Amino acid sequence: MDRVISLLKAGQKVKILPVSRRGLLPRTHAPSSPLPISLGDIPFGAPMSVLTDWLRSLARRAEQRGGTWRDAIDGVRPHIKSIWRSLPAIERARFLRHAATLWDVHRHRIPPDAAAIIDDALSSGQLSLLRGAFLGASRTHHGTETVNIRTSGSGENMKLDAGIVFDCRGIRRDPARHASPLIAGLFASGAARIDPLNIGLDVDLSSRLISASGKASDRLFAIGPVSRAAFWEITAIPDIRDQTQKLAATLIVS
Structure with missing residues (x-):
């Protein structure tokens, strides 16, 4: 989102197409009142399915109090390291496969003014989202990029022409292959x-x-x-x- 917002603020009028496996956007910041959560409330070491249900129940409790799911996320935040350390390796791996992205978009939220810029670009059609996996890119003799994508759901491979490609895949990459x-x-x-x-x-x-x-x-x-x-x-x-x-x-x- 930082890259997209930078392009939009710079006045770029080109089409922008972020590609990600889930096609999700960070949620928007809003005032929150973190739920009080004690250590005894937390199912330490439980399977991810149990932890997920527990977090959803916290969100429902927050909404019943007149708040939002943000109160649940912000209430859990001080305990994240302890929860993570209590998880067996197999449950940590399961979290990375199935829940990490959902956690990230709720935990790492964006300011309302940034969200407004994104919403405007989506409404105008300048920005659109594509669910899929980036397979690679190659430069054409015209100086543009041909991008290979495997779409989510159908699993079909498709080729896109792009003027420029930005790699925004973040920090969870192969530590050996991408080592400094x-x-x-x-x-x-x-x-x-x-x-x-x-x-x-x-x-x-x-x-x-x-x-x-x-x-x-x-x-x-x-x-x-x-x-x-x-x-x-x-x-x-x-x-x-x-x-x-x-x-x-x-x-x-x-």
């Missing part, structure tokens, strides 16, 4: 390894890198999205600030 030189060097030396979910670096709860041999480092630490396999909710500034504060305290003591 620094991260690639850590892998090559054995100082770091990929987490079992294949979404980032393997770290312990103190943010220490786990080596290829399974040993936690006392010198190398990871903060922010690269450590998401251990903490999941670690992309927003408040979460990263909390992580770095704890790491700083650990380093001072050591």
Whole structure:
């Protein structure tokens, strides 16, 4: 959405076609009053189906109180790391396959003014959404791009002509294939390894890198999205600030 809004604010009049597997847009921010949720209310370690039903029940409770589903999401947020750590690996993988996108569009909302820009572009037809998987792109001799898409549902392959293609697939990509030189060097030396979910670096709860041999480092630490396999909710500034504060305290003591 940041890329789309930047294009629209720059006055671009071209057709814009975001492609994603679900074709979903982030929900809009609005005032919220987070539900009070105690640790005893949370079904720690439960299967994803149970956690999903529980979260939906929270949303219904919020609406019955005169609020919205935002109150439920914001009430759960302080407990996300604990919930994530309580999940067995198989349930974490199930969340990534089936629920991560739905969580993201509700959790990572956009401001009302940005949502208004998107709504206007959708209404005018300048912006439209396509559910599908990006298979690749190749440059034509005219300088444009031919984009290969496999549409969701039908599973048909289609080719689109585009003036330019922006890669906005985000952070959940193959950590080895898309590693920066620094991260690639850590892998090559054995100082770091990929987490079992294949979404980032393997770290312990103190943010220490786990080596290829399974040993936690006392010198190398990871903060922010690269450590998401251990903490999941670690992309927003408040979460990263909390992580770095704890790491700083650990380093001072050591």
